[in-house]
Amino acid sequence: MKKKAISSLLAVLCVIFVLAACSNGNSGNASNGSGTPVNSESATVEADHTGEDDAAASNDEEFTIRVGSWFLDDRPYQQAYMKAVEEGYKKLYPNAKIQWDITLGATYFDKLKAQFASDSAPDVTFFQKKDWFKAGNFMDLTNEPIVSRLTDAGKKSPAVLYEGKLFGVPLGSTPAGGVWYNMDLFNELGLKPPTTVQEFMDVCEKLKAAGKTPIALGFKDVWTAQLFMSLWLQSYGFASDTDYGMKMYNGEINFDDPAIQAVFKNFQTMQEKGYFNKNALSIDWPASAQLFASGDAGMIVQGPYMPGTNKDNIQKGGFKPFQLGYFPLMDDKGNTQVPVGTNASLAINAKTKLVPESKALLDVMTSSEVLGSWLAGEGALSYFTDVQVKFDDPVMDTLKQYVDKSSFSNRIEDFIPTSATTAMTDLVTKVISGAPFHPSDLKAVQDAFEKDKATVVLPY
Template identity: 70%
Template sequence: MQKKALLSLIALLCVMLALAACGNGKSNDQNSTSSSSPAASEASSPSAQTDNSGGDNVATANDKEFTIRVGAWFLDDRPHEQALKKAVEDGYKKLYPNAKIQWDVTLGGAYFDKLKAQFASDSAPDVTFFQQTDWFKAGNFMDLSNEPWVARLTEAGKKEPTVTYQGKLYGVPMEGSPSPGVWYNTELFNELGLKPPTTVQEFMDVCEKIKAAGKTPIALGFKDVWTVQMFLVSWIQSYGFVNDPDFGKKVYEGQIKLDDPTIQAVYKNFQTMKEKGYFNKNALSIDWPASAQLFASGDAAMIMQGPWMPGANKDNIQKGGFKSFQIGYFPLMDDKGNVGMTLGNGAGLAINAKTKLVEESKALVNLMTTQDVIAPWLAGDGALPFFSDVQVAFDDPVMETVKSFVDKGVMSYAIQNVIPTSSMTALTDIVTKVVSGASFNPSDLKAAQDAFEKDKESVVLPY
């Protein structure tokens, strides 16, 4: 019995020694990677994950295969847009070698309707470009207030109303977009002895001389509704905010109604231009790229567009084989020549609050704010950076003209920041109606005011 007990004891001790050896072996394997090795660095990073299902191997999130979706409405075939996509893809490949970026692009205003439906069905992209602030109240976007790129924002960027809500940042202000304005063919102006107008009457006089020369004065692509709103809002800025810095606030508080004479004056300008034939006859049936072709070809002398126009025009001239010309710029003005300007965020970038790729989405957004990625894109779009460490070099000298108007113009937030979407849509519809040939009637503005009163609470105020 004693011998049997002794053998049992010896066996037990052997088992215990073996277990101890196994334990020490695992510990040694884990410690064999020094803290300075790449594997250790990845494991200690926020994006690293330890796989405990297979034993002793350590894997990082960087190694996994996944597809991350990015939504946008503007990534067309222009060189700087394609360059942006390539820069993002190349940079992201260094962070996540096995990842794939899926670009969910729907050009124009239809994108926003689609995005709204996607959020309603939990199928929205992981990272998405956006405009307006309706998404914040709906809880669609993730709070990004503590992301590393926030410290690099300028003070204006940190306070940009299109990306902030209740004191928090829900998006990146990707581009400081100067006011849209009128871009003109300087060679054609010189041939006709024209100078950039400084008052509405001078603008009308220029249009008349261009029409008399057999050219379309100004090209419109109003099939894209956003171009209608852009034209309307830009003119209201100069009529409203220059004479009253609190114009927008008074509109929101009801002290100024949407049928105010100041706003009526803008619609009367549209009617005058329509009646005198200053727009292309197919203004309502072509989109903005088609209107840009009219301008690039020399058939139209002017076009009302955003600061991306210089780059787009060079591209259109090259592709169409048109005669090259230097582009000029002047902003829309009121009857006295006053100019109201904005430097708004042309495109915000946000993360879907329900994304399953949280760290991966944050890494993508951070990448897109870096100098090498964002600066060439801003140059192509004619936009200014909201990041203090991003420098943009513009190729076209006309951008200095744009900047000079920004510097001396009366700056304010855009009027649409205090008007609900439904009301803005009604205001835009009236412009379309006038351009179709119908006479403007101040009573038409009642629908816009009614929509304003109904949906006023949906506005996220910029002040």
């Protein structure tokens, strides 16, 4: 009886081991970040991609190639981009399938981290931070033909450059954002875009008197609180001193600096005077964008995607269309500084088995006919010499004028640890909730900075 039990157990264990072995084999393809190639030959093709003709001649194999992203949502220009990529890639690989691995928001990066750790990351990946290529996750693209299409700024972009090598291609150069306003409403009330903080407060007061919410906030998405604070601090700190961030990093400037205090005092004044929507902390940013699109709010502080987003919101909500205006946040004297960054970059998984296929996909995703309209939707300028961006909305010309005037592209977040940024954002939400600002509140930011200073990766 016991012998039987032992033999049964051994038999079961054998089956488990066999199944486990099979399972490993199956997951091997995926775990190597190779997608799920149906034809095993595709996994061993190592020839360089040299153009559409070469590719079309020998690329009738079936395979699935995976693309990871955190932002490709259901907005029309995002959907159009994905469709254009799929159509473009079909011309090269008629039997290939693109699998979009989309996880919206910051969770994507957590997932990506786990995927790289388990060798199951997508073949082609959108990314923002340097951590990935420092860890050896991305393929070195320095000598690839795609690099020759980049502008000088693109080739030097800190978003992709590491130790003299390019580990990705930057897509769009984007201003960080600013204040978008309802120009029709401003004209109706005889308001002009403010140039100083006092004028800004005056505009808010007049909008409030007209029964409108001066500024729509959606601080349930805390990154919008961070954006507002960061953009304002940019003008207070960096406009008159481009070394502001580095001085902060070196400890020459502390977080109780008058410039930082001024930003928080402004928030307090605006909160006390009722310049924000009363549900500012319990609605997310799409809800605040809806409030703005409806015409009930006069201004919103957001990124360069606002023209496209606002147009969509007006269409979807059936609101009365209006012309959008833009001005940057300013300091007391009227100085402004609009930082420019890279909206997203593309990289190839260093362990992909679909090397030529991934390179070809990168070519398609950055081609002029595909990338141009997506960049327009993002409100971004191109890093590629052969990709032209045409903006439908004249407000983008205004934005460009301010960007051209700005001399510095780094932000406060580049010089301080994330925990200090979080602590400052906490303080913003605290002040917006109605708690008065005390300079001593900034001690928590200073503490966070000192605790995690070692985690900062300086931009230069």
